[in-house]
Amino acid sequence: MDIDIARLAAFIDGEGYIGVIRRKLAPSHSYRYIPKIQITNSNYRLIDWLIFMFDFCPAEYTEPRHNRKTQYKAYVDNGKAIEIARAVKPFLIFKDYQAEKLIYYWENLRWQKGLRVPQDLESERNVLYEELRKLNS
Numbered sequence: 001m002d003i004d005i006a007r008l009a010a011f012i013d014g015e016g017y018i019g020v021i022r023r024k025l026a027p028s029h030s031y032r033y034i035p036k037i038q039i040t041n042s043n044y045r046l047i048d049w050l051i052f053m054f055d056f057c058p059a060e061y062t063e064p065r066h067n068r069k070t071q072y073k074a075y076v077d078n079g080k081a082i083e084i085a086r087a088v089k090p091f092l093i094f095k096d097y098q099a100e101k102l103i104y105y106w107e108n109l110r111w112q113k114g115l116r117v118p119q120d121l122e123s124e125r126n127v128l129y130e131e132l133r134k135l136n137s
Contacts, residue, residue: 004053008084009091011046015039018085018098019132020105021077030117033109033125035102037084038075050074054084082106098135101128 012018017038022031038059039050050056051074059073076084085099092099109125111117117125 005087006091008050008054009088011039011041011050012037012088013092013094015041016095017136018095018102019136020102020129022129030111030122031125031129033105033129034077035081035085035106036075036077037081037102038073040071040073042069042071044072047072047074055080079106098132101132104128 017036017040019036021034021036023034024031039046039056041047047056047058051058054076056074056076059075061073062068062071064070075081082103085102089096089099089103105125105128109121109128111121
């Protein structure tokens, strides 16, 4: 299985996204932060492999344009994203810092559903979100 984890790490390094998605369910609510790992590729066989081997979910695809092929996407989020981040982190070359930050979020900044998020925690979550957003742009 290590070879498959190393392959997954290579795909994440080259074709992937490791970050946190931010959503606000209502104006009076705090932001909801969702850890996410996504891989985009023009070969659907890779997406099938991710689904079969690592329980990724298929996502939307982008239609071909001019000189671009169709782009397929697969992702994992929440606890599954953290599980994947922990597994691939030793093999990542370029996105190891993003994986480290994602794990940090899960272990230190996650909050229980339904409870009001303290302001200092909300601020730290937002700083981490912005940092990962910059690293992924």
